[in-house]
Amino acid sequence: MTMHLEVEQAHPLPLSGAFQCEPGELLxxxxxxxxxxxxxxxxxxxxxxxxxxxxxxxxEVWCDTAAGIFVPPQQRHVxxxxxxxxxxxxxxxxxxxxxxxxxxxxxxxxxxxxxxLDQVRLSxxxxxxxxxxxxxxxxQRVAVARALAREPRVLLLDEPFSAVDQMNRxxxxxxxxxxxxxxxxxxxxxxxxxxxxxxLADRLVVMDAGQVLQQGPPAAIHRAPRNARVADLVGIQNRxxxxxxxxxxxxxxxxxxxxxxxxxxAPAGDxxxxxxxxxxxxxxxxxxxxxxWVLTGDAVTLVDRPAQAGGEFAAVVTEARPLGDIxxxxxxxxxxxxxxxxxxxxxxxxxxxxxGAALTVCLDLGLAHVMPVRGR
Amino acid sequence: MDWQALVLSLQLAGVTLLVLLPLGxxxxxxxAYTTFAGxxxxxxxVVLPLVLPPTVLGYYLLVSMxxxxxxxxxxxxxLDLRLTFNFTGLVVxxxxxxxxxxxxxxxxxxxxxxxQLTEAAAVSGLGWWPTWRxxxxxxxxxxxxxxxxxxxxxxxxxxGVVLMVGGSIPGETKTIAISIYDRVQAFDLAAADRMAWLLxxxxxxxxxxxxxxxxxxxARR
Amino acid sequence: xxxxAAASDLKFALExxxxxxxxxxxxxxxxVFGSSGNFYSQIxxxxxxxxxxxxxxxxxxxxxxAGKTVDRGRxxxxxxxxxxxxxxxxxxxxxxxxxxxxxxxxxRLRKFAIANPEHAPYGQRAEEALRHxxxxxxxxxxxxxxxxxxxxxxFATSGSTQGxxxxxxLALAPDVAKLGDFALIPEAWHRPLLQRxxxxxxxxxxVREFHDYxxxxxxxxxxxxxxxxxxxx
Numbered sequence: 001m002t003m004h005l006e007v008e009q010a011h012p013l014p015l016s017g018a019f020q021c022e023p024g025e026l027l028x029x030x031x032x033x034x035x036x037x038x039x040x041x042x043x044x045x046x047x048x049x050x051x052x053x054x055x056x057x058x059x060e061v062w063c064d065t066a067a068g069i070f071v072p073p074q075q076r077h078v079x080x081x082x083x084x085x086x087x088x089x090x091x092x093x094x095x096x097x098x099x100x101x102x103x104x105x106x107x108x109x110x111x112x113x114x115x116x117l118d119q120v121r122l123s124x125x126x127x128x129x130x131x132x133x134x135x136x137x138x139x140q141r142v143a144v145a146r147a148l149a150r151e152p153r154v155l156l157l158d159e160p161f162s163a164v165d166q167m168n169r170x171x172x173x174x175x176x177x178x179x180x181x182x183x184x185x186x187x188x189x190x191x192x193x194x195x196x197x198x199x200l201a202d203r204l205v206v207m208d209a210g211q212v213l214q215q216g217p218p219a220a221i222h223r224a225p226r227n228a229r230v231a232d233l234v235g236i237q238n239r240x241x242x243x244x245x246x247x248x249x250x251x252x253x254x255x256x257x258x259x260x261x262x263x264x265x266a267p268a269g270d271x272x273x274x275x276x277x278x279x280x281x282x283x284x285x286x287x288x289x290x291x292x293w294v295l296t297g298d299a300v301t302l303v304d305r306p307a308q309a310g311g312e313f314a315a316v317v318t319e320a321r322p323l324g325d326i327x328x329x330x331x332x333x334x335x336x337x338x339x340x341x342x343x344x345x346x347x348x349x350x351x352x353x354x355x356g357a358a359l360t361v362c363l364d365l366g367l368a369h370v371m372p373v374r375g376r
Numbered sequence: 377m378d379w380q381a382l383v384l385s386l387q388l389a390g391v392t393l394l395v396l397l398p399l400g401x402x403x404x405x406x407x408a409y410t411t412f413a414g415x416x417x418x419x420x421x422v423v424l425p426l427v428l429p430p431t432v433l434g435y436y437l438l439v440s441m442x443x444x445x446x447x448x449x450x451x452x453x454x455l456d457l458r459l460t461f462n463f464t465g466l467v468v469x470x471x472x473x474x475x476x477x478x479x480x481x482x483x484x485x486x487x488x489x490x491x492q493l494t495e496a497a498a499v500s501g502l503g504w505w506p507t508w509r510x511x512x513x514x515x516x517x518x519x520x521x522x523x524x525x526x527x528x529x530x531x532x533x534x535x536g537v538v539l540m541v542g543g544s545i546p547g548e549t550k551t552i553a554i555s556i557y558d559r560v561q562a563f564d565l566a567a568a569d570r571m572a573w574l575l576x577x578x579x580x581x582x583x584x585x586x587x588x589x590x591x592x593x594x595a596r597r
Numbered sequence: 598x599x600x601x602a603a604a605s606d607l608k609f610a611l612e613x614x615x616x617x618x619x620x621x622x623x624x625x626x627x628x629v630f631g632s633s634g635n636f637y638s639q640i641x642x643x644x645x646x647x648x649x650x651x652x653x654x655x656x657x658x659x660x661x662x663a664g665k666t667v668d669r670g671r672x673x674x675x676x677x678x679x680x681x682x683x684x685x686x687x688x689x690x691x692x693x694x695x696x697x698x699x700x701x702x703x704x705r706l707r708k709f710a711i712a713n714p715e716h717a718p719y720g721q722r723a724e725e726a727l728r729h730x731x732x733x734x735x736x737x738x739x740x741x742x743x744x745x746x747x748x749x750x751x752f753a754t755s756g757s758t759q760g761x762x763x764x765x766x767l768a769l770a771p772d773v774a775k776l777g778d779f780a781l782i783p784e785a786w787h788r789p790l791l792q793r794x795x796x797x798x799x800x801x802x803x804v805r806e807f808h809d810y811x812x813x814x815x816x817x818x819x820x821x822x823x824x825x826x827x828x829x830x
Contacts, residue, residue: 047495073498086496090514099510100500150500443643452643461644543644545600546627558630561747562608563754563772 001058003154003186007043009051015039017212019205021154021186026176028201029190031233036210037190038083041156044188045080046073057153057186079147083158085139087131093117093142094127100150116145120175137168144175148183155179157189161196176200194235198222206230224369228292231371237342238295244370245276246287254281256293256370258336275335278310279368290373299367300343307360315341315361320353329353331361377570380547381555388463388551389531392470396478396527401520404482405512408489426476430536437469437541461543466551469537477527485519486512518590525586529579599804600627600645602636604652604792605747606676606719606764609772610823611650614816615807622810624803632745634716640665640797647800648808652676652746652764653718654793661795670795672828673811674820677765677784678722681750683777686759692780694730700759701735710741710752710761718790719746723762725787753777765824791828 006018015036021027029037042048044055046062049070055063062071087096097113104112117127120141131139140160147155161169180187191197197204198218205215213233214226225231231239245255259274285291307314318340319330327350331341341361345353353359407419425433441459442448451457459465489512497507513520535553542549544558552571559568603611608630615626629646637656640646641663649666650673651657657670680697682690687705689696700706711727712720720742727733741757743749746764753761754776768779796808810816817827 045499047498073495074501074503077501078499080496080499082492082496084492086490086492088493088496088511091510099497099502102502102506146496146500438642444641448643458643458645460642461639543629543639544631545629545645547598561605561630561745561751563751563770563776 001060001153001185003044003058003188004054004056005040005044006055007040007050007053009053011051013039014210015043015050015053016210017205017207019212019215021188021203023184023186024180025202026180026187026189026200027203027205028197029188029205029207030192030194030197031207032192034209035207037192037207038158039210040207041080041158041188041190044154044156045078046071046076060153077150077153079150079152079155081140081143081147081155081157081160083160083162085131085143087139087142087146089131092128092130093122093134093138093145096131096142097146097149099146113145113149116149117142119148120145121171136163137165137171140164140168140172141175148179153185155183155185155187157187159190159192161191161193173200194233198234204234206233208233222296223367225294225371227371228373231292231294236294236296238300240293240295240339242291242293242370244285244287244289244291247281248278250278252281253278255279256291256368258339272335275313277363277365277368279365279370282370285370285372291370292373293368293370295363295368299364300341301362301364302343302345302349303360303362305360311363311365313361313363315359317353317355317357317359320355322350326350327353331359333361377567377574378550378552378555378559381550381552382571382574384463384547384550385532385552388466388470388534389528391467392474392531393524393528395467395471396474397524400475400478400482400523400527404479404523405486407479407483408486422479423476425473430473430534431540433469433473434537434540437465437472437537441465441468441541460541461545462548465541466538466549469541470531470534473534473537474527474530477530478523481519481523481526482516485516485523488519489515518593521593522586522590525582529582532575533579598627599624599647599801599807600629601648601650601804601807602629602631602640602644602646603650604633604636604718605630605745606652606766607650608747608767609770610766610820610825614811614819617815617819618807618810622803622806624806626803626807630745630747632712632717634718635745637716647797647804648794649797650792650794651718652790652792653721654791656718657793657795660797665797667796667798667800670793671808671812672791673794674792674825675828676719676790676792677781677824677826678719678726678762678787678790679765679768679779679781680760681753681763681768681773681777681779682760683754683756685756686777688760690760690778690780692782694726694732694782697736698730698732701732701739706736706739706759708741708758709736709739710743710749710758710763712746712749713742713744717743717745717749719762719764720749722787722790726762726782729786769822769824792825 002020002022004020007015009015029040031037039048043050043053050065052065053063061069062076063069094110094113097116098109101109101112114127122138122141126134126138160172164172201218203216204218204221206213206221208229214221214230221234225234225236228239240258243257245257248255256277256279257274258277313333313335315331315333317329318332321328325346327345329343329345331343333339333341438460439445440447448459451459459468493511494507497511533553538549538551538554544550544554552575556568556571611628615628619625633651633653633656636649637660640649640660660666661669679692680690682688688700711723714720714724724733727736741752743752746767749761750763750767750773752758753763765781767773796805
């Protein structure tokens with residue numbers, strides 16, 4: 001049963017946007033703190049009644065402000081795993097998981113609760129303990145078991161990785177993978193950790209300041225962020241300013257000037273004119289308009305010969321920071337003063353590169369993505 | 377030892393607690409869970425008897441409920457009920473005077489319950505009664521117990537209001553605190569001493585037990 | 598339950614009379630002692646007393662005017678005041694208050710107890726007597742006020758004061774007499790303490806009986822023993 005959410009309100013919290021999640025799909029809500037991700041989750045759970053919005057799961061309409069419908073959380077079948085787990089401190093793990101099962105007689109309730117706890121791999125001894133006697137990772141698994149015991153139509157997880165160490169994190173990944181496979185329900189996960197989101201989720205919803213900015217598969221967002229803000233939020237480092245010069249004769253391609261200055265300005269002194277790049281034209285941008293454009297990491301490579309074809313530039317290494325298995329490089333391009341190109345290198349080649357080294361950078365301009373300034 | 381006065385005090389404390397407990401639970405919980413414009417005014421009114429001299433309360437009760445007041449006359453004529461100088465009047469005064477002792481600890485107890493726990497209960501499908509019984513009450517219980525003991529002990533020791541509204545009538549309004557005062561005036565210091573000791577031991581014992589119980593309940597978490 | 602409101606100076610005397618009445622008639626009474634002025638206010642507010650024994654007949658007349666009483670009452674005794682000085686005090690029990698004047702001058706006196714003149718008749722008379730002796734202004738800063746004459750007596754003997762002006766009836770009670778020395782103050786120095794009692798409206802028959810009993814020779818004898826002059830004297 002597909003889950004749909006639409007919200008549009010200005011107060012008490014500004015919240016605006018819509019997305020949906022298919023059964024068996026894992027959707028990640030990403031964005032900085034305060035972006036409104038948890039608020040969206042709470043609207044889905046029914047803990048917050050939006051000023052104007054709609055929540056529907058399959059055939060059930062859980063909230064429709066226009067029609068005056070609001071189903072309280074008790075009657076929605078949601079599983080919500082809170083960021084701090086929200087386990088009842090005075091009840092054992094078993095009794096905590098038994099809370100959604102109070103409609104069953106005691107024996108049956110305990111049996112089912114044990115079953116859920118076994119599924120999240122909690123031992124019998126642990127099941128009988130109170131939350132204070134369990135580690136953080138174990139507590140989280142109890143919280144997940146409790147959410148699942150509800151037999152939810154939607155599973156919601158609020159920042160599940162934030163308080164978890166690496167070892168338990170792996171266990172959580174496996175658990176999520178199993179859930180996706182075994183339960184055909186939409187799973188919505190809130191996180192500010194982009195890498196994990198990109199790794200686990202089928203689709204991302206990027207939020208900032210209460211607004212949904214863009215949604216789609218992680219790779220698609222990386223390749224084609226809607227605007228500069230989204231590019232920053234998903235961690236694209238090579239974002240530059242430019243000016244769109246219009247089609248360049250070859251269908252589907254156009255010319256991008258690598259600088260924001262107007263083309264009519266005469267070059268001053270020995271400052272080289274900004275390079276013109278041949279990039280894909282998606283037909284959305286007016287000629288002469290200021291733009292942002294991005295290059296994903298894959299588009300930048302280093303080559304050992306002097307710059308030749310279009311797309312190759314002479315560069316000098318200005319920063320080289322070794323960090324474990326990788327080295328973070330910053331490069332300055334002679335052709336475009338003031339611009340910094342960032343690159344993450346791994347492998348043996350990085351060991352040879354030092355600050356001040358002269359290199360040639362090769363940019364795969366077919367992967368360049370152009371975004372209008374102040375556009376959505 | 378004025379056993380009659382002791383029994384009267386115990387009765388007054390018991391009846392006051394019986395009346396105040398549901399009221400205190402409802403008001404304390406409501407204040408803990410809701411915010412609204414003017415909440416500060418309600419909270420100030422709750423605290424007022426703590427900072428008000430008992431004589432002020434006694435005065436206002438006499439003037440508003442006494443035989444010469446409109447309310448007093450109406451109650452006497454229609455309900456055949458007198459509101460001052462009898463046990464009923466003491467109960468009214470005691471209930472008003474003990475509001476902060478029951479409401480404040482209860483309010484703190486409910487405030488201390490993390491909001492996420494009641495939300496987790498809601499999301500797990502629990503309606504208001506199961507949430508109250510299985511989540512709120514067990515977690516708030518030490519605070520509620522403390523409120524009950526405080527109210528009981530405080531009522532046992534009430535003096536100023538009882539004196540003004542009660543009139544020190546033996547068997548009706550002469551509580552043990554008043555009896556001690558009376559014995560001192562009668563130069564019967566031995567009796568006063570015995571009763572004072574009893575009250576001290578009772579109060580100290582009750583409060584100590586209450587702290588003990590709260591600590592044990594908290595340790596079980 | 599029949600309830601009698603009596604001025605504090607009657608504490609010991611009335612308890613004895615009431616005990617005797619109970620033995621003879623079989624009726625049980627509830628006695629409440631306090632300041633006459635307080636009882637007056639409480640009765641006006643509707644306090645459930647049946648018989649009021651005031652230390653000052655003025656309160657009785659005012660209650661009668663307010664329609665609270667059965668009649669205008671009957672004089673049951675005349676009270677006297679005197680100076681009470683606890684054992685170990687630097688003061689002497691001088692009924693003419695000359696020693697008190699000296700004590701004020703030479704600093705022996707720090708605190709002196711009387712009943713509150715605002716609402717206690719014995720306190721009013723104490724003030725009048727002190728004014729008559731020309732000591733009122735000088736002694737005012739040293740005064741400790743009891744809420745009623747019993748409390749004043751308690752203060753006077755507690756050791757926290759050097760003495761006080763108390764009712765003769767209290768000073769004669771064994772529990773009090775053993776604590777200090779007492780001297781009568783001349784009756785001419787203050788308005789007489791005409792103690793009047795009155796039945797209040799709605800008084801049940803046992804109280805009426807007690808009211809009448811108080812005028813019998815037996816009751817009067819007890820009162821005289823506690824220093825109350827009979828009203829006719």
